[in-house]
Amino acid sequence: MALSNNEIIADLRKSLGHEQVLARRVEIQAYAGDASIYRLVPIVVIRPRDFADMNAILEYCRDNKLYLTFRAAGTSLSGQAVTDGIMVDVAHHWKGIRVLEDGGQVAVEPGVVGSHVNAFLKRYKTKMGPDPASIDACMMGGIAANNASGLCCGVQFNTYNTMAAIKLLLADGFYLDTAEGDPDLSLQRERPQIYEELVRIREIILTTPGLKDRLRSKFSIKNTCGYSMNAFVDYENPADILAHLIVGSEGTLGFIGEITLNTIPDKPLKATALVYFSDLPDAGLAIHQLANAGAAVLEIMDRKSMLSVAQDMNYGFEPTGNCAAVLVEFQEEGEAELEARMAEAVKILSRHILIARVEFTRDPKLQAHYWNMRKGLFPSVGAMRKMGTAVLIEDVAVPPARLAECIVDLQDLLNKYAFNDAIIFGHAKEGNLHFVLCNDFANPRHVARYEELMEELTSLIVTKYDGSLKAEHGTGRNIAPFVEREWGTEIYQLMWRVKKLLDPLNILNPGIVLNLDPKVHLQNLKMMPLVSPIVDKCIECGFCEPKCPSRDLTITPRQRIALLREVARLEAVGDAASRKEAREIMEGYRYDGIETCAGDGMCSVACPVDIDTGAMIKNMRAEKHGAMAKWVARRVAANFKAATAGARFGIRFLRATGAPGMAVARVASNVAYKLSDATIPRIDGSILLPKPALPLPKPQSRGDNARKIVYYPSCLTRSLGSLDDERATVGLAEAVVTVLEKLGYEVIIPAKVEETCCGQPFYSKGLFEACTDSLSATVSLLFKASEEGKYPIISDTSPCTGELRGGGKLLTDEKHRQWKALRIFDFVEFIAKEIIPLRASWPKAARHAIIHPTCTLKKLGALDDLKTVVAAFANSASYPVHDECCGFAGDRGYNVPELTMSATRQESAEVLRLATESVRTAEGSAKVGYYSTCRTCEIGMTAGTGKTYQSVVYLCYDALVK
Known part of the structure; x- marks a missing residue:
């Protein structure tokens, strides 16, 4: 008989400790969404501290036919970080980072923010290869599990190709550290059936006509659709194959507890330009030429992308027709090399029709402005959407030489289905395109429109371009129904063999990457009801979360917004069960959402569209203040000299009376805090008190000319x-x-x-x-x-x-x-x-x-x-x-x-x-x-x-x- 949710929670708390198991309604609902268009509510959220905890969780799932999903930052865009099973938060405790080989390598645990890795490497003049646009928010667990690449790294420096070692845990509890001893021998001795089956699959790929070449061809461009089957071609030893299969597997084949990456040089000299073309196909031709001229970065934006950030960019012209912008950057070690690169670029661009003169900049502030604009394109267009709609981003790759052609096809496709506000941008050098569109998934007609779009998109990318349906965002549940269509039956069935080999009980993120349900991408879609004009434009990307001081205590700005949206949805449903659930969420929200919000506004600094969730929380605090609290506050404001004198006296009294005085103050301040609706602070003694301030000095007069x-x-x-x-x-x-x-x-x-x-x-x-x-x-x-x-x-x-x-x-x-x-x-x-x-x-x-x-x-x-x-x-x-x-x-x-x-x-x-x-x-x-x-x-x-x-x-x- 299946266990009840309460039994599961009780068992896990007994095994792991109460603090590691989150089960209040407000807590599980906070983890119901990621940055994608999907939403599922987990049974429970667990925060394992180490491999022993993780092993206990896996064993419990195996014994009780339960399944789990690993989650780090939750910035995933394809729905791979949400579940209605057990959610395993690997961000909370897994924050270790070790710089090795004088900056030549870096070992990271899954809860480390990507940009923090590069910050620690800065003194060594190196950086990690993957550089996703969300690097300031995404974590290394997701970067590895999705085989992230990004704006500069291409295929050569993605996670798969820069991995030096990995510590992994399989569904059956087998632990492997590829940096210790002979990992191949360990795998052969302890899991011979896995070892032998990996050998057999490799033999099939090498001996079946066309499969080896097919894999090499498909992975010559960015590809995260399905599993990293190129591991069977790139490596001979089963342990190496296993390690590289885990990368990009989205938590469906095993847990990554630490990954060691080979770093790459962070070239000190950079020259950046935003180049404006009058015609998009002409931009495509220039991209190919600039790539051959050594450009490190080539990011393309169509006209609608340009319009979405026009307010911040101050173009000096009106983007019209089929114009496009390309962000170009050269990175070099020496001045002479950089100057030569820029001169060649200007020469190339002189042969194209541009809207404005090309100006390369070396100014770090202006370069940062360009990069922040580019990284914020996804949330920026989301902020311009019709309120109440959800935002999704698709991610395809085609041969770079056909990039401009593909953009035109995508524009026609989006117009056909009336996604008139969609934007197209991407990593042009790699033939990697993203398009962002908004849809109301509460409307069945709009869901059907999205379904038709996905069918035609799949045919376009697979049939016409032989491209990748997912280039770098991971398959998730978004593209899982289309994996066989891209890869063909032979390779697709080999993927299933890998899944059944490494996760025979299907306990690891089931339905992600591989799924037999052709409609799974249309299920559990996220609703976005309006809750406050301050935050309604939030698309729940998660960029704000690393800045939030309550991120490891309660919830984050994204979760504060998502919870209020869920309460609004439940209240709109209106039945007794929904109203009860909404009340339960708000009971927890008083502390998690309101009391522990610092209101510092740093979320708005991280947010590309300046959403200040703290401002919304301040408004909620204002709404609960009664007439007495407001009266007390205004009296304090009118008599501030007395208030500061009282504060100095209180501090002097507490320091003089010690523990007895603190006990009295604790009780008295708590009463005052409650009676004044938090206008008067409470003192509990756990945070030290300074001495009272000294009197203000009397400055010297220096005469009229001073x-x-x-x-x-x-x-x-x-x-x-x-x-x-x-x-x-x-x-x-x-x-x-x-x-x-x-x-x-x-x-x-x-x-x-x-x-x-x-x-x-x-x-x-x-x-x-x-x-x-x-x-x-x-x-x-x-x-x-x-x-x-x-x-x-x-x-x-x-x-x-x-x-x-x-x-x-x-x-x-x-x-x-x-x-x-x-x-x-x-x-x-x-x-x-x-x-x-x-x-x-x-x-x-x-x-x-x-x-x-x-x-x-x-x-x-x-x-x-x-x-x-x-x-x-x-x-x-x-x-x-x-x-x-x-x-x-x-x-x-x-x-x-x-x-x-x-x-x-x-x-x-x-x-x-x-x-x-x-x-x-x-x-x-x-x-x-x-x-x-x-x-x-x-x-x-x-x-x-x-x-x-x-x-x-x-x-x-x-x-x-x-």
């Missing part, structure tokens, strides 16, 4: 002082004033500054009226102190800077006019832009600086300014790869301390490693210092790392004053 600057000390600076182990000998405000005076400025601290606040503490809680009150008062104060904008204004706290700079949307009329007159700088911006350029060199503090850039500093685009300041005043510096949001978010670190501890876990581990390395390699008496630009972020990072963080102002103070 350069003047207005200094706005934030409410955090006026409330929170130094940490116990902090080396600071003066308060932050005094350090700012002293540094500015040392640089020749007369510092003006506005009168009655202690009565004001920028409003950020209220805005983050959805208390918008109180925020507006605070901001209005502060703008008036600064307008007067700066003599109506005559003097620059400096802030010592990045979130405060951000609120002051971006708060204009809350102001009207006279207040808005005053706000526009203000020139507001963050401290590091002012020092970097106005001070450091004045001298060739500056005195340095004997510090190796380890830096935590705040979210606001990144959103302000001031990260380079921070780096400029640190480079000027520190002996040396390190910037962790995992420098994401610390999750403290004002007072949220005190309210939800587990958010900060989870958000900082990876960065903390990296910081401790960097500190050890810097001590070992430091010159002279240089000590390690830990710096950021916001007091609460510094508290959060101190809590996470055990190292004392302080403001970067103190780095400047130590260098210039001490």
Whole structure:
């Protein structure tokens, strides 16, 4: 008799531990979708910690006739990362990375984000071969399981061709590490039946006329349709064949616990151009010529693709007719070689009809702009779709010489089925094309239209072009019904032999890659009901997820949106069972979705269409605030001097009374937190409290001719002082004033500054009226102190800077006019832009600086300014790869301390490693210092790392004053 879901959950918790098994309604629904058009709700979500846990899961599935799906980032586009069985999350615990052979190889576990691998390799001047457009979000598990390639790597440097070793686990529990001992001998001894059958299949392929040549021909272009059957041609030893079959198998043949890749050189010199052609077929001809001239990148975009990003690109012309754009990049080791490549390219392009003059750029910022545009094409067109429709992306490859011809055929096909807004783009050098279209899968007529399109697309690519139905996105359930049509019966049946050999009980991602149901691609389609204008354009691509501080604690921005969509769908169904399920989701959503959202807006930075899920959550917080909470907030805003004085008194009291005082504060603050609807923070004692802030200094007057600057000390600076182990000998405000005076400025601290606040503490809680009150008062104060904008204004706290700079949307009329007159700088911006350029060199503090850039500093685009300041005043510096949001978010670190501890876990581990390395390699008496630009972020990072963080102002103070 089949087990019930509750029995499965109980068994797995007993075996693996309660924390590794997620089964609440909000948790399983959060994993119901990936980046594709499919949606299935798993029975349970498991987070195995190691191979022992994974083996136990496989054994349980074998014994109980259950099936599972492995999932890393969930950025899959063909439906291979969703299931109605057991979901195995291999992102949570599997984050190991080892750089080997002086950067010549890198070993990675499945939960490592792709771009992080290249960040760790940067110092070695190498990178991994695969470079998918989603590299900032996708993880190595999916990159390996889908045999990802991408924009530059082509076939030569894809996962399959750069793999050096693999640690894998088969469905029957057999573990193989191809880097240890003799893997072929291990396979022969421990699994002789697998060893012998692989030998037999290879013999069939080599001796059957045409099969070997067919495989070589098909895999000469990108191909992820079906299994990597070229392994039987490329390798002789069964262990090598097995290892390469696993790559690209989408979790249907085994689990990849670690993969070691050979890296490739990251050439330092790059020249990039966006070339505009008046005619698409002419662009196709140029692509072939540019490829022969050594172009590393050739990315084509049709006219509709160009229009989808026109707002960001500022073309200077109207894309019309059948025009096209090609992103061209040359990458070289030496200047002479690069100049020669560019000259040849210009010569080639002079023979074609272009809309605008060709201009190659070496500017990293402009190059990044081009690349971000290209990588964001898929979500960008999704944001322009009719709201409520789902977005899908198809992925085909044809011989490169026939690229332009194929684009025209695809345009005709899409127009035939009235997909008038579809765009076509792709990796032109490799003959790899993507097209994106939008469809309402809640409408049966539109589902039928999609079915007809897929039938005709398959015939076009297979019959006319002998191309690949999936070039790099994996087969999934999207193309599974068409695999035999592409490969023919002989090779298709050999694929089934491989599947039955390695997964005889069909427990690994069944129905993915191979499926006998001709309609599977039309089932379990995703609905996209409207939930909020802020997020309705989200296509659930998952680009936001690595930036979210709650990603390893609860849920992510994509999941927050998807859950609300599911609630809307259930409520629209309206029966008792659906309403009950919707209520269960929302019960869990209060903590998972709302309480643990930092609201930092970093999701909007990662999102190609700037969706700020945190803004939606702030609105949800605002909706739940009653009249009392709003009244309390506005009273606090109106009496802010008393509020900061109360904060200093409370801190002084707690530090003086120790544990008994903390016990009282814990109870009292929790009551106040609930009565005020989270307006007043709660203190639980798990996150350290600093000392109370010292009084504000009294700046010196320097006469009428002195350069003047207005200094706005934030409410955090006026409330929170130094940490116990902090080396600071003066308060932050005094350090700012002293540094500015040392640089020749007369510092003006506005009168009655202690009565004001920028409003950020209220805005983050959805208390918008109180925020507006605070901001209005502060703008008036600064307008007067700066003599109506005559003097620059400096802030010592990045979130405060951000609120002051971006708060204009809350102001009207006279207040808005005053706000526009203000020139507001963050401290590091002012020092970097106005001070450091004045001298060739500056005195340095004997510090190796380890830096935590705040979210606001990144959103302000001031990260380079921070780096400029640190480079000027520190002996040396390190910037962790995992420098994401610390999750403290004002007072949220005190309210939800587990958010900060989870958000900082990876960065903390990296910081401790960097500190050890810097001590070992430091010159002279240089000590390690830990710096950021916001007091609460510094508290959060101190809590996470055990190292004392302080403001970067103190780095400047130590260098210039001490």
